[in-house]
Amino acid sequence: MTTVNNDPYLRHLFDGETVFNVYDKEITNLSVGAPGPDLLKHCVEMLNQCTRHRLEEEAKEGKYYLFQYGATAGHWECRNELAKFLSTRYGNSVMRENLLLTCGASHGLQQLLNNILSPNGVIFVEEVTYMLALEVFKQFPLIRVVTVPMKDDVVDVDALEKIVAEEKTKGNYFLNDQKMFWAMYYTISIFHNPTGMTLPPDQCKRVVEIARNNSIVVVCDDVYSLLYYGDGYPPRRLFSYDNPEDKNYKGGNVVSNSSFSKVFAPAMRFGWIESSPRVINTIKTS
Numbered sequence: 001m002t003t004v005n006n007d008p009y010l011r012h013l014f015d016g017e018t019v020f021n022v023y024d025k026e027i028t029n030l031s032v033g034a035p036g037p038d039l040l041k042h043c044v045e046m047l048n049q050c051t052r053h054r055l056e057e058e059a060k061e062g063k064y065y066l067f068q069y070g071a072t073a074g075h076w077e078c079r080n081e082l083a084k085f086l087s088t089r090y091g092n093s094v095m096r097e098n099l100l101l102t103c104g105a106s107h108g109l110q111q112l113l114n115n116i117l118s119p120n121g122v123i124f125v126e127e128v129t130y131m132l133a134l135e136v137f138k139q140f141p142l143i144r145v146v147t148v149p150m151k152d153d154v155v156d157v158d159a160l161e162k163i164v165a166e167e168k169t170k171g172n173y174f175l176n177d178q179k180m181f182w183a184m185y186y187t188i189s190i191f192h193n194p195t196g197m198t199l200p201p202d203q204c205k206r207v208v209e210i211a212r213n214n215s216i217v218v219v220c221d222d223v224y225s226l227l228y229y230g231d232g233y234p235p236r237r238l239f240s241y242d243n244p245e246d247k248n249y250k251g252g253n254v255v256s257n258s259s260f261s262k263v264f265a266p267a268m269r270f271g272w273i274e275s276s277p278r279v280i281n282t283i284k285t286s
Ligand SMILES: Cc1ncc(COP(=O)(O)O)c(C=O)c1O
Pocket: 032, 033, 103, 104, 105, 106, 107, 130, 188, 193, 221, 223, 258, 259, 260, 261, 266, 271
């Protein structure tokens, strides 16, 4: 079996051989964040059951909404069920109104870049980060990508604060009602790719303060948040620290961008953006 791919145009790990070493029982491939066949096999019965159930409902109702153009933010019932599911799994309330369905976290990131960020803005990234996010950023040539150092394999929050303040004064950023942020900080605060680390709660609070004080948006890539094997609930997603009840709440400066790719089936391309009404409404009306 081939485990090395010599294709010079290989961009994504699954672009090459059809049999990649995700499927080799002898190899645990730590460079791939994808479920193996032992997990994917459960999709067969699950999808069979829910497809049968849903199609029977469609036939009973006789309106066939399933096959119709849908709501801009995604099917209402689907967002409702997703909100319930996430609230249970996170142990923290998720509201349907704060959700917008996407075709995966990669699509969610594109949507955010297209819609809420200044076209000549700045993206702050940690010195090591998810490689495909960097590829997506390259499609926005007027946007500058600025690296922030890390400490103990998480972002160095002091450095972030300093660099954000410096960059803020440098540009004449284009802003309007939609492109409301001059800068984005892209991070993976829970089970970071590639370091695997989680940002401690006190530092999460500081990141939210930095975002509010400097009018930037933190786009938190939460695709790994539900892959938690400990007791109780997974670490709190950064979005939950941006509490609307806070005295210095600024209308929402954090986005949780996530998907089922790591816990169900990446091929389903089922993801969501969870954010404040101002972000959700901007994308909805774009
Ligand atoms: C940090 C991170 N974000 C996003 C993705 C891709 O997510 P999706 O399949 O929902 O586009 C991956 C996949 O490896 C990832 O590691």
